[in-house]
Amino acid sequence: MSNEMHCDLAIIGGGLAGGLAALALAALRPDLSLLLIERGDAPGGNHIWSFFDGDVAAQDRWLVEPLIAHRWPQGHAVIFPGYRRDLPTPYNSVTSVAFAVHLRSVLGDRLLTGVDVVALAPDRVTLADGRTIRAQAVLDARGPGDLSALHCGWQKFVGHALRCDAPHGVERPVIMDASVDQLDGYRFIYLLPWDDHTIFVEDTYYSDTPDLDGAALDDRIAAYAAARGWRAQSVHREQGVLPVVHGGEFDRYWPASDPVARAGVRAGLFQPMTGYSLPDAVRFALWLARQPLDGLPAATRAHARAHWRQGGYYRMLGKMLFGAAPPPERWRIFSRFYGLDPALIQRFYAGRSTLADRIRILCGKPPVPIRSAMRTLLNPPG
Template identity: 35%
Template sequence: MNTPLKQDADADYLLIGGGLQNALILLALAARKPDASITLLEREDALGGNHIWSFQALDLPESAKLWASALFEYTWPGYQIHFDHSSRWVQGSYRSCSSEHLDRVVRGVADARANIRLRMGTPVVRCDANSATLKNGEVLRGRIVVDARGPEQCAQSRGGGFQKFVGLECRLRQPTLMTAPLLMDTRCPQKDGFRFYYVLPFTEDRVLIEDTYFSNDPGIDVEAISQGIQRDAHRLGLDIESVLRTEVGVLPMPSRSPFSAKPEGPIHAGYAGGWFNPGTGYSLAAAARLAEHLSRTPIDDTFGAAWKRLVRQMRIQSHFLAFLNLLMFGFFHGAKRQRLMERFYLVSDPVIHRFFAMQNTAADMWRIMYVGAPWTPKGWAKRAESPPGAGSGPR
């Protein structure tokens, strides 16, 4: 057992990096282990960077709502998808949370508890199972150390491709009629892999518009894409008055699983530890599962049977999803990739939700590989549902 005696430690849980992963862990621990001492070390002066995190119906288990519901900044009942030849509505809560909101929620919880410390502006240079060394030479000890310093730490390429995007949060001149997210609209000139627009309508006059590419190449021309969004927004029925914020992402979609969790500390968590969905590049669902585990398991049992079960499930899902990337980025180029995506979205709503949440069952894997795939006769596949109304989802 590598957890030191309680009296030796500065904190029960020493969390390195104040991004999405450790914010979720902190909230879960605060809710389920109110007596545990937690120290979070973040290099910057704010938590969470510059993101809008979105997540689907099953990404947060029902039990996680106890500690995560404060993060539901925006909630919609489902989302719309438009391909060139088909459209569909996917039913099930779709939610978003901004970095600023995450920062507010975590600080609110920490301020109310003497046993939770946020140390901002505190870069960590190295860590091991029970300690973190700060840039100023100070060494802090923790019974459990979680290292979640973000994507910069996972430089190693694991093949596959990238989900890359530029998002503009915009103020609109005219209110939009859109009442639900547009998850994917491929009715735009295709280039650089598979391309689509993504829109989140926060209010009737404030939206996030993203131009997204599933590409084999990580290069991204932020300026050109930003200008393109402003030029093309009217085709989505959006009249931009001003750009409030820009976000850029180049998320790896690896063809070899990036997930490797050991039964000992430090826990390499979040993006850097491969706790993300290779099929989407998104990490909230995996991060929430780790937060659930740490908050529900006695500290001395962190790497016990429940850990082994979680790691096994994550490994199976990660390998399957990475294998899909191997197929998509290796064999489906140009228009073929678009057809592949269109076929994927023929599967039913629950299969889609489980895909995003990394909870594919064996039957789902079969459906995705054979029913929703282009090498299966189209008649076998479930037809896409018609959208419930013209435009943007339910009224």
């Protein structure tokens, strides 16, 4: 077996960003030879990625349509103390199983799994088994970079898919059920009814720390299910900790001295306030398909730097959430937000808030004290 392989583009990391980039290039740039290299046994890991219909432009929908495992055309709901609101925007979920099946089908032997990367350069990849991949360009999509360069809160969660003995009675996704006890910051339950008897239940926190007590959250999910009267067995489990970025230095997160192109969370391409990355991953994949491989490191860094600048408003909101709102009261910020126009809410999640949206979100009776908010904006949390 030769110790050297060759391709035009090597993509390192088979998560959402790397996988979507590979799919876009396979469809739009069939002239390019590419390799998608994933250290796990399958691309995508153990995840569910969800999105609203408006998050992906109609002309771009073809890229994610084959990946959708569940769709709710009737819209979704939110629940807060004192009220429930049903919103009309359809909702979709991509499972890592559907993601992996489609990637294998499209890429075939262009997908390498179970492969550890030990070194990257702009034109080559060194694998742990001693092989070298020579490439015209290399794209690093391996997940978060140096988070110490950023000021972060954390969105952390444990989710279980529960198979119930009887119909669970939930007809549409519940994006936030914040009627639960408020613990460790802003807490809510996220519900995805996969079928009449199967429901995904996620216990989620906007917290000051990334510490995750998985066993405690398992118990809280079981208690929530029991309170709903669901006699159920867990058939799937996942957990995660996502950064909610409210400050920091882009040039430290991605130093100009790093000569390798980046994608996804490693490039800072996500909505800072939510940690939500699918809309940016789709946009980046289709942008990438239009770029020449020559000069890709500089082009991807310029793209990501522009995204960082555009995210300043969302980072400001994050400063207010984590710096000005007492943890037990953070739910009030989201409760007020979800009383606004559904189209505004949709643009917010897509990272496409207009100037009018931004003013509307901040105007009116504030959910946090003005003095605390101003003090936080002038002296952001570390």
